[in-house]
Structures are given as C-alpha cells and as structure tokens.
Amino acid sequence: MINLSGDIHSLSDFQRHTSEFIAQMKETGKPIVLTVNGKAELVVQDAVSYQKLLDMMEYLETLAAIKQGLADVNADRTSSLAEFQQKMQEKLSYFQTSCNC
Incomplete structure (x- = not known):
C-alpha cells in the first residue's frame, strides 16, 4: 500500500x-x-534508493528461503544426496527418451 x-x-x-x-x-x-x-x-x-530496496528484497527472500530450509530439516522433509541424484537421473533419462536426444 x-x-x-x-x-x-x-x-x-x-x-x-x-x-x-x-x-x-x-x-x-x-x-x-x-x-x-x-x-x-x-x-x-532515485536510483540509489531503488537499488537499496532491491537489495533488501533479495536479502529478505534469502532469509525466508533459509528459514524454510531449516523448517524442512526440522520436520524431516529432506532427502539424502543419493536420493536426490537418483531422482534427477530418472528425470534426465525421461527427458532424453521423450525428446529422442
């Protein structure tokens, strides 16, 4: 507002x-x-004030993302690196077969 x-x-x-x-x-x-x-x-x-506003927004978005990440860890909504790699490999394989690459 x-x-x-x-x-x-x-x-x-x-x-x-x-x-x-x-x-x-x-x-x-x-x-x-x-x-x-x-x-x-x-x-x-003015441009300097606008840049400060953009910097503050980026900072606040980063803090929110960190807070969400910590909440995910505390709620055990995470996966191991091996699980992540497996999911990414499956997505890559699906993409490669879908586009005939």
Missing part, C-alpha cells in the same frame, strides 16, 4: 520542476508519489 501521507505531487508539477524533485529525492532518499487527476498513479525514486 502506498503511504499517501508522504510527498505527493501532480504529474504536471513534476514535469515542470523535474530537476528540483530529483535533487530532493537524492537528498532525502524518499520517493515521491505522483498523481494524475488527483489519484495516485506513479511512484518515483
């Missing part, structure tokens, strides 16, 4: 004062919500 209590401006205002808005975003690191006909339509942010 977009926090509409933040910095909100019309798209036309942003177009008229783009350089000032860019300077503001670089200084504060906060995005700007742009409206069209009074309705929030776009969120604009």
